[in-house]
Amino acid sequence: MKYCLMEKLKAWNISIKNKLEISLPTKYPNTTIKQLKYLKIDIYKITYNKDSINLVINQEDYESIKKYYHPHIIKFIGPKGWINTIKQLKRNIILLIFIIICITLYTKIIINIEIFTNNQYLYKKILNELDKENITKYTLIKDSKTIETIKKNILSRNKDILEWINIKRVGMTYIINLEPKIVKEPSNSNTYCHIISTKDAIITKIYSSEGIELKEINDSVKKGDILISGDIKKDEETKGTTCATGSVWGQTWYTINIEIPKTYNKKEKSNKHKYNILLKYKNRNKSILKSRFKDYEPTDKKIINIFGFEIYLRKEEKIVLKKEQYTEDELNIQINNLIEEKMKINLGDKSKIIDKKVLKKVDKDSKIYLEVFIVAEEEISKSIDATLIPKE
C-alpha cells in the first residue's frame, strides 16, 4: 500500500515534466547506469537490449547525456494523467470556449427562415410580420408559448389574406407554412365577352358554363371565330349580354423540322476514382481540390452541416466517352422524344400529340434531317371583350 501510494505520488509529481525515450548503445549496461547515476540523471524506465539500453529520461537531461554518450531519441513522451488533462485544457482554453460557444449557438440561434409559399406578396408580408415579432435571422430561438402567441398575432393582423400559419423550428431554421385565404373573385356577370378560337382547328371538346355555344364538336373553325357567344338571344333577338365562360379544345396541325445526330457519346465508367471535398452554401458549390479527371460522374455524401455550410465527400468516378452509332430502334426513340419535347414547348403541358407522320427524311453528313407532320389536341379558346369585336 505504502509502496503503491508512494509510486503514485511520485508519478504525479514528475508527470508534469516532458520525457524522452532514448536508446544508448552500450555493452556494459550496469556500468553505464552507474555512470548516469553520478551524472544525477533520473531514469524512469530501463529496457535492456542486446547492445543497447532504452531509457526514459527527463527531456532536460538529454543534453548532459549527449556530452558523454551517443544517444538517439526514440520518441517524445508528454506528461500523462489528470495533470496533463488540466494542462491540455489550459493550453486549449480558447478552443474550448469557442467549442462551447458554437454548441450554444447551434442550439440557441436561428440562422435561416424559410417561408413556403408561391405568393410573393404573401411572402413579403409574412416576412415583415415576422420581423415585427422579432423572428429574424441571427436571433435567439423563442419558446413554444411565445411562438403560439406570435402565430395568433400574425393571424389576427392578416385575417383577410391568411387562413392558417405554422412556425416550426428545425435545427437552426424556422420553417413557416402558410395557407392563404382563398377569396372568391366577384362574378363578372356584368361584363360582356365572347370565347373565340385562337387557331384553325376541328373542335373535339366544348366545356361551357356561361354563354351560347355557337359551334359543335367536329366543326371546323378558323382563327378568330366566336365559339361561345356572350349574347343572350331569343328568337334571333338579343335579349341581353353576359361574359361567356368555358374552354374549347380542338385538333390542330403542325409541320416541324428536326435534326438529329447519328452518333452519340456513350459514357462508360472506368475503375479509376478520386475523392474531393465539396462545400455547399446557399446553392453555391465549391470543390476544395481541382478535379483531376476531364470527364467524371460525381457521387456526393454529406459529412457535416454547420451553420448552413454543408460539407460533402465527393467521389469522382472517371468516365470514358465513346462515340457510338444509334441503332434503328434507338434512333426512333430519340426522334419521338425530340418531337415530344419540341411540341411541348410550342403547345404546353396540357396538350397531347394524337398522330405524327414523317414527311421527309434526309440522311446528310453525320445528321438526319426530318420533316414531320403532327396532329395535336389543344385548347383553342380565349376570352375576349365582346365590345372589341365589330357587330355584323
Added chain:
Amino acid sequence: MQLRNINSYINSKTYNINLTPNKIYINNYNDILEIKENIISIDFNDFFLNINGNDFKVVKMLNNEVLFNGKIESMEYIYKK
C-alpha cells in the same frame, strides 16, 4: 494510511526497503556503490546493504529511489562504525 500522514511520509528522510517477488524497491538511500548481475551494494546513512542474487537489472533509478528486478538470494547489512 491516513491522509494526514501523507505529507510526513513524502517528506520523510528515513529509508525504505520494499521486497516483492523478484523486485526490490529502495528509497532515501545515499548512493549506489555497485551494480552487477549478482550483487548490488547500496550506501545508507548508518549501514551498507549488499544484496546477493542473480540477473539483477535496474528498472528505475531516480534521485532517491531505485527499483531492481532480479532473483534475491541473500541480503547483508554492514553497519558503519
